[in-house]
């Protein structure tokens with residue numbers, strides 16, 4: 360098992376951008392677990408299968424083969440990386456990721472990534488459920504307004520029509536579902552390092568985390 364660094368936190372806290380750059384700096388592998396939940400939600404939704412543990416849902420889930428390869432996420436061989444960042448997937452993903460069978464289907468795949476080298480990974484339950492023995496755990500957060508502002512700017516940059524108030528309302532709704540769900544809710548690990556990124560640039564956060572991990576590695 361490699362050296363494992365986990366980053367948990369709510370949507371828009373900057374985890375994914377930070378985790379990706381932290382992995383590059385440290386020359387570690389990077390695993391974006393949100394992409395896995397998004398891939399499942401996207402394919403289910405596209406096939407008209409509601410987040411509901413009925414027979415059709417379970418059968419489709421059982422037939423899904425999710426794989427990550429570099430920056431690509433593949434479901435049954437199809438690269439879905441470009442499809443999973445849409446506002447539609449943003450709005451449906453929490454409902455699918457709250458279901459126990461969905462979480463169970465992704466657990467082994469996530470843990471296995473630590474067998475292929477040192478790892479930086481981000482999500483909601485990385486330090487609590489997936490890697491409770493991780494070497495360094497971070498919890499990144501920011502005010503809902505700061506997080507909504509980031510997401511809003513990201514959407515405008517991509518040319519997607521967006522209203523700040525709607526983005527903020529959706530962000531609060533995702534927080535509510537992610538933190539309130541029964542299985543593996545978003546929760547700060549007791550042994551994690553808390554970082555509020557509201558007034559920090561991505562570079563500042565990456566610098567700070569790199570220093571802490573290097574200290575942990577003894578380099």
Ligand code: DC
Nearest residue numbers: 370392393396452453456482483484
């Ligand atoms: O980080 P993100 O916005 O790409 O995550 C998308 C959704 O997936 C988010 O609403 C919660 C869920 N998720 C999860 O439940 N557990 C994880 N480890 C990662 C993401």
